[in-house]
Each structure stands twice: as structure tokens, then as C-alpha cells.
Amino acid sequence: MELRKGIAVSPGIAIARAMVIDSKDYRIPRRSIMASQRAGEIKRVRRAFADAIRELDQIETAKRIEEGAIRDIFAVHMRFLRDKRFLKRVTDYIEKELVTAEYAVSTILREIASHFEKVDDVYISERAADIYDIERRLLTHLLGKVAEEVEHLREEVVIVAHDLAPTQTASFNKTFVKGFATERGGRTSHTAIIARSLGIPAVVALEDLMSCVTAQSTVIIDGNRGVVVIDPDEATLEEYRAHARRFTEFEHELDGFRDIPAVTRDGVPITLLGNVEFPDEAEVVLQKGGQGIGLYRTEFLYLYGGTEPTEDDHYHAYSEVARLMNGKPIVIRTMDLGADKVPHTNRHPQEANPVLGLRSIRYCLQNLPLFKTQLRAILRASTLGDVRVMFPLITTMQELCQAKMILRDVMEDLDEYGVPYNAQMPVGIMIETPSSALTAGLLATESDFFSIGTNDLIQYTLAVDRGNEHVSTMYSAAEPAVLYLIRSVIHDANKAGIGLSVCGEMASEPEFVMLLLGMGVRTLSMAPPLIPEVKKIVCSVTIEECNLLARKVATLDSQRQIKNLLRDAAGRILPVEY
Numbered sequence: 001m002e003l004r005k006g007i008a009v010s011p012g013i014a015i016a017r018a019m020v021i022d023s024k025d026y027r028i029p030r031r032s033i034m035a036s037q038r039a040g041e042i043k044r045v046r047r048a049f050a051d052a053i054r055e056l057d058q059i060e061t062a063k064r065i066e067e068g069a070i071r072d073i074f075a076v077h078m079r080f081l082r083d084k085r086f087l088k089r090v091t092d093y094i095e096k097e098l099v100t101a102e103y104a105v106s107t108i109l110r111e112i113a114s115h116f117e118k119v120d121d122v123y124i125s126e127r128a129a130d131i132y133d134i135e136r137r138l139l140t141h142l143l144g145k146v147a148e149e150v151e152h153l154r155e156e157v158v159i160v161a162h163d164l165a166p167t168q169t170a171s172f173n174k175t176f177v178k179g180f181a182t183e184r185g186g187r188t189s190h191t192a193i194i195a196r197s198l199g200i201p202a203v204v205a206l207e208d209l210m211s212c213v214t215a216q217s218t219v220i221i222d223g224n225r226g227v228v229v230i231d232p233d234e235a236t237l238e239e240y241r242a243h244a245r246r247f248t249e250f251e252h253e254l255d256g257f258r259d260i261p262a263v264t265r266d267g268v269p270i271t272l273l274g275n276v277e278f279p280d281e282a283e284v285v286l287q288k289g290g291q292g293i294g295l296y297r298t299e300f301l302y303l304y305g306g307t308e309p310t311e312d313d314h315y316h317a318y319s320e321v322a323r324l325m326n327g328k329p330i331v332i333r334t335m336d337l338g339a340d341k342v343p344h345t346n347r348h349p350q351e352a353n354p355v356l357g358l359r360s361i362r363y364c365l366q367n368l369p370l371f372k373t374q375l376r377a378i379l380r381a382s383t384l385g386d387v388r389v390m391f392p393l394i395t396t397m398q399e400l401c402q403a404k405m406i407l408r409d410v411m412e413d414l415d416e417y418g419v420p421y422n423a424q425m426p427v428g429i430m431i432e433t434p435s436s437a438l439t440a441g442l443l444a445t446e447s448d449f450f451s452i453g454t455n456d457l458i459q460y461t462l463a464v465d466r467g468n469e470h471v472s473t474m475y476s477a478a479e480p481a482v483l484y485l486i487r488s489v490i491h492d493a494n495k496a497g498i499g500l501s502v503c504g505e506m507a508s509e510p511e512f513v514m515l516l517l518g519m520g521v522r523t524l525s526m527a528p529p530l531i532p533e534v535k536k537i538v539c540s541v542t543i544e545e546c547n548l549l550a551r552k553v554a555t556l557d558s559q560r561q562i563k564n565l566l567r568d569a570a571g572r573i574l575p576v577e578y
């Protein structure tokens with residue numbers, strides 16, 4: 001039995017067999033096979049070689065590579081892949097060591113690469129990079145088969161991976177994927193956000209997890225406490241089954257909150273909204289007692305399928321949400337592509353530092369046809385319900401004015417063609433950067449509402465990558481600098497008399513709900529499955545005690561003290577299971 005501690009990103013407890021998948025940064029742990037599986041693994045290796053050769057052939061033909069240096073690299077790769085001795089080394093290794101195809105490919109190729117690296121000749125030592133490249137290509141073919149298996153699962157599993165892309169997570173079939181654990185990631189990485197939306201227990205930032213899990217392992221994922229247990233003994237299994245039962249009971253108790261209003265004990269109504277990515281999640285918002293959609297992340301329209309969505313694709317998605325919400329508010333955020341949300345369509349540039357690069361509204365303002373297509377669809381959908389538009393990652397007043405000018409251009413186009421839309425559609429912005437937080441008073445003059453995106457606001461304020469497990473302990477909403485900015489934005493929004501909500505993950509973290517209420521926030525937007533839990537907190541407290549807590553927090557100068565104080569306060573409301 002082995003126990004690993006990571007970051008809990010999605011609550012609940014899952015117990016199942018492990019399904020190990022590797023993505024980008026391949027580090028293949030040694031996994032043994034039985035003698036009877038040998039022939040099958042060798043067949044997989046041969047197929048991967050054949051597929052890689054075919055793929056290189058296709059790239060070469062399609063791109064009609066003429067440039068000498070690039071042609072040479074392709075030739076080197078081809079030579080390696082066609083070299084029968086090289087393939088034989090890999091298959092011999094499987095025969096002898098009884099290991100998986102992935103492990104054999106990775107081990108043999110890394111051996112060859114390290115041999116090259118040691119040669120005291122620059123030309124030869126640089127060939128090591130080619131070997132790593134060939135390794136990656138072969139592994140992509142081998143592991144691609146695993147991806148297919150995930151789609152066609154017939155038994156319950158927990159997914160174990162080095163990292164998962166948001167699109168991979170979103171495609172999990174909840175019936176069979178009971179939870180996941182990854183070596184990379186942070187609480188507000190988009191993969192974690194999707195896990196919460198799907199209601200799948202998940203733990204991330206588990207160092208060296210891959211080296212101790214095999215496909216035969218039973219794994220417990222404790223998404224409440226951030227613990228993963230590999231090959232648990234009988235006593236531990238029993239203990240976790242009991243936890244899981246208590247957690248399910250608590251979830252049932254929360255169901256009771258669905259139809260009651262979110263009002264504090266001293267009578268202050270709080271608006272609880274859902275964050276969604278896909279139209280059918282609107283139904284979950286309603287099932288969980290949400291009063292509308294506070295954040296519709298539309299970039300997911302771009303992340304699936306090989307082509308860019310058309311205006312009608314957008315319109316159909318928005319009109320479906322409007323139909324389901326039946327007059328309840330829907331805040332459609334214009335696309336927030338970039339950073340960890342990069343489309344398959346390949347239009348996005350490669351950047352050394354994408355979080356500070358051409359992402360979000362910046363990308364839209366440099367790709368006007370794309371932006372206008374989306375705005376047209378949003379405006380057309382604005383007649384179908386209480387639809388509002390929100391621009392993400394606004395950093396400066398100039399950016400906001402530009403975005404609004406383009407919106408007006410699109411309105412004029414629609415006027416010309418007699419297409420109806422709501423000319424009074426509210427236009428809001430996300431406050432996600434220190435720059436917009438500090439100039440919120442100014443931005444309020446051009447905005448109908450603000451939504452504080454704490455996931456990015458924390459990242460940019462503290463200069464801590466939200467998806468990087470190496471600095472995850474430094475990423476905290478309880479840092480005084482973050483709270484200072486939030487307080488200041490609330491003050492500016494109230495002074496300007498415009499709407500304000502919080503839609504980052506902080507809005508649904510039990511320890512922060514009371515604090516946000518005490519700081520003056522009255523609208524919170526979150527992953528739909530978390531709405532009942534937040535409602536329970538709202539209904540259990542008075543605004544007076546929240547104000548007191550917020551005043552106390554303002555006197556503390558370390559995130560540790562603040563966190564402890566907030567945890568104690570939340571602990572009086574929620575069971576220890578949380």
C-alpha cells in the first residue's frame with residue numbers, strides 16, 4: 001500500500017482499478033505483462049512503427065518539404081523507423097523483460113539517445129534530440145490506442161496520468177470514469193474545473209505518482225482531502241468505503257437545499273449561479289437549484305472537432321442554453337482561448353509564455369472575423385432570454401473600448417440586414433488582472449457589470465502559474481494582496497452602482513464563502529454540482545457574522561493565519577468529510 005498527498009480539486013471518493021494514461025510529457029513507468037500478453041505487445045509495437053512511417057510519409061508529401069535541413073531530419077527519422085535491427089531491439093526487450101510496448105520503446109530509445117549524448121561530436125550528440133522525437137512519435141501511436149480505450153470503457157476505472165488536457169477530461173464517460181489523479185496541475189487549472197463540473201472526484205499535483213501505479217493497481221482517490229492510496233490494504237479499503245458512504249449521505253442532505261431560497265439567517269438574499277462549458281450543463285444548474293448562469297465559458301466550442309465553429313454553431317449552442325434557462329440570466333463570456341485552452345485548428349501561435357501572451361480578449365482583438373462571428377451569434381441569441389455578454393481578461397480601458405466598438409460595429413451590421421437583437425444587452429467584463437482591479441473605478445464607467453475571475457487574478461497578482469504543481473502552495477486566495485484587490489473592486493463596483501459577482505473557484509470554496517459575503521459580494525457563480533453546498537453555508541450564517549469575519553481577516557497579515565481562521569469558521573458548518 002502506498003499513500004500520496006496532492007491537491008484536492010474535486011470532492012468525493014472513488015475506489016476502482018487504475019487506468020494509466022500518459023499524455024504530452026511521456027515518462028513511462030515500468031509495467032510488467034504476463035507471458036501470454038507478449039505476442040500482443042509485440043504486435044502493438046510493430047503497428048506503431050508502421051503507423052509512424054506512414055505518418056511521416058504523409059507529412060512529407062503534404063508539405064512537399066524542399067528545405068534541405070528539414071528533409072535531412074525526416075530522412076534520419078525514416079531511416080531509424082525502417083531499420084529492422086532497431087525494431088528488433090525493442091521486441092527482444094519485450095520478450096526478455098516481459099514489459100509493456102510503451103515501456104520497451106521508451107527504455108530502448110532513451111538508451112540510444114543517451115549513448116548519442118555522450119559522443120564527443122556535436123553532430124552526433126545532437127542526434128539524441130531526433131531519437132527523443134521518434135520516441136514521442138511512437139508513444140503517441142501506442143498511447144493513442146489507450147485514448148480510444150478510455151472512450152470505449154466497459155468497467156469502472158480511475159484515471160491516473162502525468163497530466164490531462166481539459167478536452168480529455170471533458171470527454172470522460174462519468175459512468176465508468178470514477179475519478180482521476182495526475183502528477184501535474186493546480187486547483188484552478190481548467191482540467192480541475194472540468195472535474196468539478198462533471199462531479200468526478202480528483203486529486204492533482206501528486207509527485208511521482210506514475211512510478212507506483214500499474215494497470216493492475218486498485219486506487220482510492222479522496223477528492224476531499226487530496227489523498228491517493230495505491231493498492232490499499234483491507235482495513236484502509238473499509239475505512240474509505242465508510243467515508244464514501246458518509247459523503248454520499250451528506251450529498252443527499254444537500255439535495256434538500258435545492259428548492260429553498262439562498263437567504264442568510266438574517267434575511268439577506270444571495271444569488272447563486274452556475275459556471276458552464278457545455279449547453280447541457282444548464283440543466284444541471286437548474287437541478288442543483290442555481291438561479292442562472294454567471295459564466296458560460298464558450299471557448300469549449302473551439303476545443304472540440306477539427307474545425308472552427310461557425311456563427312450557426314455558436315447560435316445553436318447559445319439558443320439551447322437560453323431555451324433551458326427559460327428567462328433566467330445567462331452571462332456569455334466571449335472566447336478565452338490561449339494559455340491552457342488551445343484549439344486543434346492550429347491557428348493559435350506557439351508562445352514561450354502563453355499565460356502572458358496572445359490569449360483571451362487580446363486574441364479576439366487581433367482576429368476580428370473570429371470575434372465578430374461570435375458576437376453576431378451572441379447578439380442574435382440576446383432576443384431569446386436574459387442574455388448578457390462579458391469580455392474576459394480585460395487589462396486596460398483601451399481594450400474595453402475597442403471590444404465595445406467592435407460590438408457596436410456588429411450591431412450596425414445586424415441593423416443593416418434587419419436581424420433582431422437586444423440593443424440594451426448588458427455588457428460586462430471580467431476582473432482578472434491586477435491592472436483591471438486597480439483601475440476598476442475607471443472601467444466601471446464603461447461596464448454594466450463586473451465578474452471577478454479569481455483564478456486568473458490570483459495567478460497574475462502573485463505571479464504564480466495556476467497549473468504548476470511546483471508552486472501550488474504559493475497559489476492562494478487568502479493572500480492579503482489578493483484580498484486587497486478584491487476588496488477594492490467591490491468598493492469601486494458599489495460606488496459606480498454596477499453589478500458584481502465572483503465566478504472564480506474561490507466563490508465555491510467553503511472557507512471563502514463567508515468571507516466574500518462579509519466583503520459585500522451578493523452574487524456567486526460556481527461549478528453546478530457545488531451550488532447546494534454553498535447554499536447550505538449561505539443559509540447557515542448571518543451577514544453580521546460574515547462582516548465580523550471579514551473585518552477580522554483584514555487585520556491579519558499572513559495567508560496562513562487567514563486560512564486557519566476561515567477554515568475554523570467553515571468547519572462549524574460543514575462535516576469533517578469535507
Ligand code: PEP
Pocket residue numbers: 193295297336432452453454455456457503504505
Ligand atoms: C477566472 O480566471 O477566475 C475564471 C473564472 O476564468 P477561467 O477559469 O476560465 O480562466
Ligand code: MG
Pocket residue numbers: 392432453455456
Ligand atoms: Mg480566467
